[in-house]
């Protein structure tokens with residue numbers, strides 16, 4: 384049986400509306416004996432609440448099965464002095480780092496959402512503060528560098544624009560902690576005690592999910608749900624192991640792969 388790494392947003396649901404057939408697919412994957420881990424670049428919600436929200440829309444998923452970016456940040460930045468521009472809801476997950484307003488040795492950028500808080504977190508004042516810290520020698524980290532995310536009203540601008548802006552201004556490169564970083568996939572495989580070759584990454588994002596997993600040697604399943612766009616797929620040059628209509632088709636397809 385395989386280790387299956389599953390993206391959440393756009394794969395299990397879009398704006399909290401389950402993808403048709405997704406709850407049943409997760410159940411069938413478990414019944415077939417596959418080991419599951421859910422990898423999300425969500426940056427607005429602590430892990431316990433994320434699990435709760437998934438259960439509320441019908442997914443039988445435990446908190447410990449979720450792999451999130453704030454937890455990856457806590458591991459990577461433990462003991463460091465960090466200027467964190469993140470949503471307040473995830474601050475409780477940034478354990479072990481010292482959060483500071485100045486004199487940081489790392490600047491951490493979180494993700495955006497459509498709330499007013501995003502406007503405050505990524506205000507000119509805060510970005511200018513972050514820039515000053517980078518100029519003074521702090522290293523730049525981001526939970527992810529996603530360009531946009533899919534909502535039921537269409538695509539919305541994500542935090543990648545702010546990360547790229549600071550990289551440009553400070554002439555530096557951010558270390559990405561979530562997908563598509565190799566460390567994030569490695570942590571998921573370790574949690575399932577699996578090698579890349581015995582695993583699958585299932586996602587809707589050609590860059591973060593598919594290209595990222597491929598660079599780590601993991602076979603991939605791209606789904607035509609969530610943020611999938613045929614023209615982006617054609618232009619990307621990235622080719623997954625298989626392209627399926629949705630996660631609903633995954634259990635049956637995997638059964639043909641023994």
Ligand SMILES: [Mg+2]
Nearest residue numbers: 390392393587
């Ligand atoms: Mg996704």
